[in-house]
Amino acid sequence: MLSVEGLTVRAGSVELVRDVSFEIGPGERVGLIGESGSGKSLTALSLMGLLPEGVTAAGAARLGERDLVGVPERRLKALRGQDVSMVFQEPMTALNPLMRVGAQVTEVMTLHGRPAGQARARAVELLGRVRLPQPEQVARAYPHQLSGGQRQRVMLAIALANEPGLLICDEPTTALDVTVQKQMLDLIAEVAPALLFITHDLAVVASVCERVLVMYGGRVVESGPIREVFGNPRHRYTEGLLAASRLTPRGTRLPVIAGSVPAAGQFPDGCVFTNRCPHATPACEQEPALTGEGHAHACRHPADRG
Amino acid sequence: MILYLLRRLAVFVLSTAVAGVLVFAFMAVLPGDPAEVALGVNATPEAVAALREQFGTDRPAITQFFDWFGGLVTGDFGTSYVTSSPIGPQIGDRLGVTAVLVLGGMLIALIIAVPAGTFAAVHHRNPLGAVISAFSQVGIAVPAFLAGILLVFVFAVQAQVLPSGGYVPIADDPVEWLRGLLLPWLSLGLVQGAVLTRYVRSAVLDVMREDYLRTARAKGRGRMGALWRHGLRNASIPVITVLGLQLATLLIGAVVVERVFVIPGLGDLLLNGVAGRDLLLVQCVVMVLVVAVLLINLLVDLAYAALDPRLRGAR
Numbered sequence: 001m002l003s004v005e006g007l008t009v010r011a012g013s014v015e016l017v018r019d020v021s022f023e024i025g026p027g028e029r030v031g032l033i034g035e036s037g038s039g040k041s042l043t044a045l046s047l048m049g050l051l052p053e054g055v056t057a058a059g060a061a062r063l064g065e066r067d068l069v070g071v072p073e074r075r076l077k078a079l080r081g082q083d084v085s086m087v088f089q090e091p092m093t094a095l096n097p098l099m100r101v102g103a104q105v106t107e108v109m110t111l112h113g114r115p116a117g118q119a120r121a122r123a124v125e126l127l128g129r130v131r132l133p134q135p136e137q138v139a140r141a142y143p144h145q146l147s148g149g150q151r152q153r154v155m156l157a158i159a160l161a162n163e164p165g166l167l168i169c170d171e172p173t174t175a176l177d178v179t180v181q182k183q184m185l186d187l188i189a190e191v192a193p194a195l196l197f198i199t200h201d202l203a204v205v206a207s208v209c210e211r212v213l214v215m216y217g218g219r220v221v222e223s224g225p226i227r228e229v230f231g232n233p234r235h236r237y238t239e240g241l242l243a244a245s246r247l248t249p250r251g252t253r254l255p256v257i258a259g260s261v262p263a264a265g266q267f268p269d270g271c272v273f274t275n276r277c278p279h280a281t282p283a284c285e286q287e288p289a290l291t292g293e294g295h296a297h298a299c300r301h302p303a304d305r306g
Numbered sequence: 307m308i309l310y311l312l313r314r315l316a317v318f319v320l321s322t323a324v325a326g327v328l329v330f331a332f333m334a335v336l337p338g339d340p341a342e343v344a345l346g347v348n349a350t351p352e353a354v355a356a357l358r359e360q361f362g363t364d365r366p367a368i369t370q371f372f373d374w375f376g377g378l379v380t381g382d383f384g385t386s387y388v389t390s391s392p393i394g395p396q397i398g399d400r401l402g403v404t405a406v407l408v409l410g411g412m413l414i415a416l417i418i419a420v421p422a423g424t425f426a427a428v429h430h431r432n433p434l435g436a437v438i439s440a441f442s443q444v445g446i447a448v449p450a451f452l453a454g455i456l457l458v459f460v461f462a463v464q465a466q467v468l469p470s471g472g473y474v475p476i477a478d479d480p481v482e483w484l485r486g487l488l489l490p491w492l493s494l495g496l497v498q499g500a501v502l503t504r505y506v507r508s509a510v511l512d513v514m515r516e517d518y519l520r521t522a523r524a525k526g527r528g529r530m531g532a533l534w535r536h537g538l539r540n541a542s543i544p545v546i547t548v549l550g551l552q553l554a555t556l557l558i559g560a561v562v563v564e565r566v567f568v569i570p571g572l573g574d575l576l577l578n579g580v581a582g583r584d585l586l587l588v589q590c591v592v593m594v595l596v597v598a599v600l601l602i603n604l605l606v607d608l609a610y611a612a613l614d615p616r617l618r619g620a621r
Contacts, residue, residue, distance in 0.1 A: 050523055053431065073528060081526035088524075093517040096536045097616060107535075108525040142615040158525065 001026045001194045002047075002166050007059040007069065009042045009051065009218070014265035016055070017042050017218040021290075024166065029195040031205035031226070033241070034215035037261045040198045043215070044168045047196070048086050049076035063166055082112045085159035087188075089171040091152035095143040101127070101154050102139030108161045126157040130187060149180035153187070160191055170198045202245045206230060214238045217262075217272030224295030234297035237273045271300065307611065307618040314607045318600055325596045326375045333589045334367055340387040343583050361387055374586075378593060388584040396575060396587075397594055403473065404571035407490055407564070408556045414495025415502050415552070422499075423506025428533070430511060439507065445500020450559040454493035454566040461489060471568035490567045494559055498552050505548045509541040516540070543613055550606035554599045 002024040009017035017039040024030050032040045046057035047068050061068040063083055068076070088094050095104055102123050109119035127135035130153040143151055152172060159167055169188060173181040181204075188195070189208050199205050205212055205226070212229050214222040214237065222235040233239045240257040248254055259276040268274045270285040277284070279301045290298040341357040342349065358364040362373065377384055383393040422438050429435035462470035468489055474482040513519065514537065522532035561573030568574075572591055579587035611617050 048524060050520060077526050077528050079526075080524055086524050088517060088520065090517055094521045096518040096522070096540070098539050098614060099536070107522075111526045144616045155521070158521070 001028070002061070002063050002196070004047070005060040007043065007046060007057060007061060009039070009046050009055060009057045011055045011264070015218060016264050017046070017057075019059075020215075020218075020220050022213055022220065022223065024194045024196060026165075026194055028211065029189065029192060029197060029209045031209035031212040032196060032198045032215060033200060033202060033205050033212060035200060035241075035261050037264065038215040039218035040215050041170055042218075044086065044170050044196060044198055047166075047168060048080055048084060049073065050080075050086075078112075081108045081158075081164070082162045083164050084166045084168065085162075085164040086168040086170065087152070087155045087159050087172045090175055091148050091155055092175065094155055095151055097143055099142075100139065101141050101143060101146070104143075105139070105154065105157050105161060108158050112162055114162075122161070123157070126161055127154065129160070129191070130154070130157045131183075132157075149176050149184060152176060152184060156184075156188065156191070164193060166194045166196065167192045168196045168198070171200070172197075173204065174199070174201070202230070202242065214241070217267040218264075219272060219298065220290060221273065221299070222295075222297040223290070224292075228295045232295075232303075234292075234295070234302040235273075235299040236277045236279050236301070236303065238297075239303050240276075271298070310611055310617065311608070314604055318604045321600050322597055323375075325600065326378070326593060327371070329589060329593050329596065330371050330374065333585055334370075336585070338583060338585065339363070340585055343585075344387055374589075378590070383590045384586055386584050386587050388582050388587070393587055393590050397572070397590060400570060400572045400575045401594065403569060404557070404560050404564070404573065407487065407494070407560050407569065407571055408553065410487060410491040411494030411498060411556050411560075412549070412553060414491050415499035416549075418495070418499030419502035419506050423503045424510050424533075424538070426503065426507040427510035427514060428530070430507075438503065442500040442503040442507075445497055446504070448497055448500075450493050450497050451562045451566055453497050454489065454563055457489045457493050458566070471566070473567075473569045486567075486569075490563050490569060493563055493566070494556055497559075498556060502545070502548065502552065506541070506545055509544045510537065512544075513537040513541040539613065543610065546606055546609050546613070550602050553602045557595060557598060 004023070005021050007017060007020040008015060020039075020043055022030070032043065034040050042051065042055070045051050047061055047063075049068065049071070051057060057069050059069055063079070066079060066083060068079065068084070095101070102120065105123035105126060106116070106119045109122060110116050114122070124135045124139050127138050132138045132150060132153050138146070138150070138154070143154075146154065152175075156172075167188075169192075172188065173184050176184060185204060185208050188197070195209070197205065197208055209226055211224065212226050213220050214229065214235065216237045222229060222233065222238045229238060230242060233242055237257070240255075243255040244257060246255070257276055258278070262268075262275070270287050271277070271280070274280040274284045281301065283300050286300075288298045288300050290296050339354070339358070340361055340363055341354045344357060345353055355364070362370065365373075374384065381394060383397060385392050422442070426435040426438040426442075458470045461468045469482075469486055470489075471486075473486050476483040510533070514533065516537075518536055518540075519532050522536045523529065527535065560571060561576060563569070564571040564573040565577060572595065576588060576591045576595075578584075579591060
């Protein structure tokens with residue numbers, strides 16, 4: 001379905017994402033986790049051809065037969081919203097405040113060649129499919145008349161309208177109330193074709209995805225099935241991330257990863273985690289490769305198999 | 307929605323009334339009795355008293371105010387103490403001329419500012435956008451009357467293609483009417499256009515950073531397509547605010563430009579009134595200008611409601 005090979009994202013001379021490779025099979029749900037600044041969102045945006053001005057992607061990404069990287073905007077335009085769609089983090093500002101919700105859902109279909117009448121009817125149908133009550137009324141509403149959760153459902157309806165092969169969700173529930181997060185996640189898991197799900201919330205990724213990629217410093221440092229990566233982390237960064245998110249007994253100190261994420265371009269050479277890693281040795285100055293079948297990691301001193 | 311309209315309308319009516327009181331009070335405290343002015347220094351007290359009675363200026367100020375303001379509301383502006391001619395028709399004739407002057411200037415400003423500002427925003431990262439910004443910066447520094455004098459120098463004195471002043475009614479000769487108004491329009495419009503360009507640029511820049519533009523691109527629109535379909539209407543809201551303020555500025559600018567180009571508009575009438583110590587005329591013209599500004603504000607509020615559904619539900 002989706003195969004990414006050696007994806008590198010640069011802003012000028014600074015490498016923001018380096019040599020990222022992964023695959024997503026049809027119907028597979030893959031999580032992409034890491035702290036802010038680890039390059040998750042840039043990876044996703046480069047697949048959509050929506051990188052900010054001055055930021056460029058190199059490498060290869062193919063969705064089925066179609067190239068997603070290094071293709072002129074004219075061709076990418078035709079793919080966006082048609083073959084690959086994206087739901088963003090902030091539902092409150094992602095919809096045009098001056099346009100009725102129905103028209104915004106309809107737009108993505110007419111844009112890719114569906115007749116207007118058909119698209120309007122299907123827009124209402126889609127709003128029902130993302131479980132918005134009274135979809136006809138929602139279609140006539142303006143975004144400010146809907147709650148954050150409802151708006152995110154509208155965004156999902158827009159993303160699904162043309163039945164894309166791949167859905168990318170960038171922190172889709174982070175801005176929502178906890179009470180509606182679960183419903184939204186269940187809905188995404190249910191309706192997504194192939195899914196690339198970006199989050200920093202490990203519990204969320206565990207509930208939605210089958211496989212996970214852990215990113216740090218613009219690289220994938222560990223990847224594999226959720227059960228194995230979370231149950232038996234090998235990379236020291238993954239280990240720290242899991243320890244930091246585990247509930248700790250009352251009265252004990254919260255485990256943290258020492259230091260903070262360096263600014264873009266300020267990561268150490270070799271293994272990008274060396275300056276924060278308690279297990280780092282001079283050997284780590286040589287960049288470790290991502291190795292291993294199925295459950296892979298890029299670490300010179302991996303945690304033991306538990 | 308209806309509540310919003312009613313509130314705006316109430317604000318308009320109230321501010322008009324307050325403006326009426328202020329204008330009247332201001333003119334009343336100015337020294338200079340119209341009867342004394344009319345009769346000159348050698349008049350007998352009896353003659354002055356008689357004329358005061360004829361003008362009605364011997365009555366209490368409150369009575370005079372309601373008489374005047376009530377007249378305005380019904381369209382009766384009264385009779386000039388100096389020329390003894392009714393003021394209403396004079397203002398009516400000249401209001402049309404000034405409106406054409408101001409609206410034409412605004413139109414030119416818009417024709418310049420919307421494309422130039424949008425272009426400067428889209429190309430804000432390259433030199434072309436910077437050049438437009440620089441030009442608009444220069445334009446802001448030039449006052450309208452100076453622009454007018456420069457335009458006269460170039461087009462009327464040097465090239466001799468347009469008249470340097472004067473006004474021909476459209477009914478007499480439409481071509482001469484247009485030729486006569488071209489330079490005044492340009493001197494108002496170029497400067498305001500330069501100012502407006504900066505506002506359009508920053509409004510479009512703001513909108514370009516909005517999430518919904520990214521959403522539009524994620525749907526499959528190109529950069530310009532997204533901006534056109536989703537950006538410009540959103541960007542127009544802050545621009546309309548500025549436009550409303552600018553119309554008020556243009557009205558004031560028109561007073562000066564009418565002088566430069568010898569156009570018989572309201573500004574010209576106002577300055578004549580001041581020169582001739584025609585207090586009632588000045589009072590009426592000022593009031594008409596104030597109401598025009600208030601009306602513009604009302605229209606701006608209505609335009610917001612028409613554009614932005616969030617306001618329609620608001621109070």
